[in-house]
Amino acid sequence: MKAIITVIGKDTVGILAKVSDACACANVNIVEVTQSVLQDMFAMIMLVEIDKASVGFEELRENLNRVGDSTNTKIHLMHEDIFNSMHRI
Amino acid sequence: MLETKDILETINMIDNENLDVRTITMGISLLDCMDEDIDKACVKVYDKIMRSAKDLVKTGEDIESEYGIPIINKRISVTPIGMVAAPCQSKNVVRFAHTLDKAAKELGVNFIGGYSALVQKGFASGDYALIESIPQALSETDFVCSSVNIGSTKAGINMDAVKMMGKIVKQTAEITADRNCIGAAKLVVFCNAPEDNPFMAGAFHGVGEADTVINVGVSGPGVVRAALAKGGAGKDITEIADMVKKTAFKITRMGQLVAKEASRRLCVPFGIVDLSLAPTPAVGDSVAYILEEMGLEVCGCHGTTAALALLNDAVKKGGVMASSHVGGLSGAFIPVSEDAGMIAAAKSGYLDITKLESMTAVCSVGLDMIVVPGDISAETISAIIADEAAIGMVNTKTTAVRLIPAVGRQAGDVLEFGGLLGSGPVMPVRAGSPAVFINRGGRIPAPLQALKN
Numbered sequence: 001m002k003a004i005i006t007v008i009g010k011d012t013v014g015i016l017a018k019v020s021d022a023c024a025c026a027n028v029n030i031v032e033v034t035q036s037v038l039q040d041m042f043a044m045i046m047l048v049e050i051d052k053a054s055v056g057f058e059e060l061r062e063n064l065n066r067v068g069d070s071t072n073t074k075i076h077l078m079h080e081d082i083f084n085s086m087h088r089i
Numbered sequence: 090m091l092e093t094k095d096i097l098e099t100i101n102m103i104d105n106e107n108l109d110v111r112t113i114t115m116g117i118s119l120l121d122c123m124d125e126d127i128d129k130a131c132v133k134v135y136d137k138i139m140r141s142a143k144d145l146v147k148t149g150e151d152i153e154s155e156y157g158i159p160i161i162n163k164r165i166s167v168t169p170i171g172m173v174a175a176p177c178q179s180k181n182v183v184r185f186a187h188t189l190d191k192a193a194k195e196l197g198v199n200f201i202g203g204y205s206a207l208v209q210k211g212f213a214s215g216d217y218a219l220i221e222s223i224p225q226a227l228s229e230t231d232f233v234c235s236s237v238n239i240g241s242t243k244a245g246i247n248m249d250a251v252k253m254m255g256k257i258v259k260q261t262a263e264i265t266a267d268r269n270c271i272g273a274a275k276l277v278v279f280c281n282a283p284e285d286n287p288f289m290a291g292a293f294h295g296v297g298e299a300d301t302v303i304n305v306g307v308s309g310p311g312v313v314r315a316a317l318a319k320g321g322a323g324k325d326i327t328e329i330a331d332m333v334k335k336t337a338f339k340i341t342r343m344g345q346l347v348a349k350e351a352s353r354r355l356c357v358p359f360g361i362v363d364l365s366l367a368p369t370p371a372v373g374d375s376v377a378y379i380l381e382e383m384g385l386e387v388c389g390c391h392g393t394t395a396a397l398a399l400l401n402d403a404v405k406k407g408g409v410m411a412s413s414h415v416g417g418l419s420g421a422f423i424p425v426s427e428d429a430g431m432i433a434a435a436k437s438g439y440l441d442i443t444k445l446e447s448m449t450a451v452c453s454v455g456l457d458m459i460v461v462p463g464d465i466s467a468e469t470i471s472a473i474i475a476d477e478a479a480i481g482m483v484n485t486k487t488t489a490v491r492l493i494p495a496v497g498r499q500a501g502d503v504l505e506f507g508g509l510l511g512s513g514p515v516m517p518v519r520a521g522s523p524a525v526f527i528n529r530g531g532r533i534p535a536p537l538q539a540l541k542n
Contacts, residue, residue: 004091004096006097006100008097008100036093043093045091045093057154057155058154061154074104076157077157078155078156078157079155079157080091081156082099082156082157082158082346083096084091085342085343085345085346086095086099086339086343087091087092087095087098087099
């Protein structure tokens with residue numbers, strides 16, 4: 001299954017590295033990354049594969065939340081279907 | 090890949106605009122639990138509910154976690170207990186309420202609905218005893234919700250039941266007076282009650298339904314208001330209606346996804362998505378504020394009914410394409426105590442019970458969560474129920490009355506419930522006695538609208 005990680009906050013050094021590191025530690029494969037600056041806010045979106053993840057969904061979310069706390073950003077981990085169903089007919 | 094702006098829009102809806110799934114409600118038929126012996130019947134009811142819904146809460150929490158969508162309530166609705174109790178020789182039907190409450194507590198669900206009777210045309214065996222027991226049942230339980238259907242377009246209005254319900258509503262408030270009259274907040278009187286409604290307090294599992302079923306109620310007034318605030322300036326009404334439709338589509342798609350996923354994981358058929366804008370007392374999650382965003386100075390001023398009609402219709406049009414099965418109440422709710430904008434409008438005197446009554450002709454339900462003075466007569470409550478049922482009967486729509494007589498309080502006071510039920514200013518009702526009209530009893534004949542064949 002694929003999930004989407006979103007990172008929103010003020011841009012600082014090393015955000016991408018820290019989020020990627022959390023994914024690698026959990027054996028989560030990053031398929032695609034986009035990032036942009038929206039209304040002075042940094043927004044990074046990652047499409048990831050979590051089928052072979054070494055940790056459960058909830059644990060991965062907690063790990064990412066810790067990265068969010070340390071980089072002063074807000075990180076969400078959500079199943080990609082929620083976005084597909086809302087924005088695609 | 091998905092567009093960045095779409096992903097951020099969804100995140101923003103959840104984080105800042107109170108988007109949520111209000112409830113996953115599992116409907117459970119109790120038709121196979123009937124027994125002449127009330128003890129045996131209660132055991133069967135308890136066992137069936139515990140067996141059918143054992144994974145409901147856990148599944149709801151799992152979906153919430155994986156999809157990142159808050160699911161506020163997990164609930165159960167059951168076959169109207171008036172029917173289940175019909176064969177019982179003992180008329181101590183309140184035992185069923187205790188059984189439902191026990192099951193709800195052990196399963197961890199938020200509410201269980203179906204302590205109900207359908208008496209639109211007359212009282213069957215079991216109905217009378219059930220209605221009489223409602224005040225006691227709601228005062229002695231925490232999670233049980235009750236509803237009584239007293240009219241329909243097809244059957245007309247059962248005025249004997251209307252008369253009875255005026256007394257029952259008042260007694261229910263009085264018996265729970267020490268708890269802010271909370272019992273009355275768990276009791277709804279319906280005309281044209283839907284059989285697949287996932288929302289409380291009026292949810293029950295209709296007799297035409299499958300053995301078990303999953304119904305989902307969405308929410309999202311805050312998202313609609315935010316969409317209008319962002320893009321509504323200078324737009325004409327047609328464009329406003331289109332914006333509401335597009336937003337309702339997105340909200341409902343989320344509800345459909347949650348419903349299908351819950352249905353798949355629980356191996357229970359998917360019933361319906363209820364396309365409702367259900368407010369909460371949180372600021373920013375209000376239906377009244379949507380109407381004000383459209384350009385009304387305050388909810389309740391002239392123009393409110395038209396704005397609500399537009400909103401209600403656009404929500405349905407947007408939502409209906411987003412879901413494979415739509416049902417329940419589907420529309421905009423206007424529960425006064427549960428909506429920050431309605432509370433404010435009522436406190437400032439712009440919104441009164443007569444304006445609310447006209448609004449109910451174009452919204453999804455009726456006079457909902459309205460606090461009235463504690464010294465209101467039972468006949469006046471019955472007359473308010475009759476007025477509201479007449480609107481539903483003639484317009485072939487669901488209407489409901491959930492009044493809370495605030496014992497010991499007068500117009501201008503405030504009754505605080507807390508949580509999702511909010512707080513309600515006590516609203517004055519009209520003077521003049523309808524007692525002779527109400528005490529006649531009998532039935533209001535079904536209107537010509539019923540004769541469609």
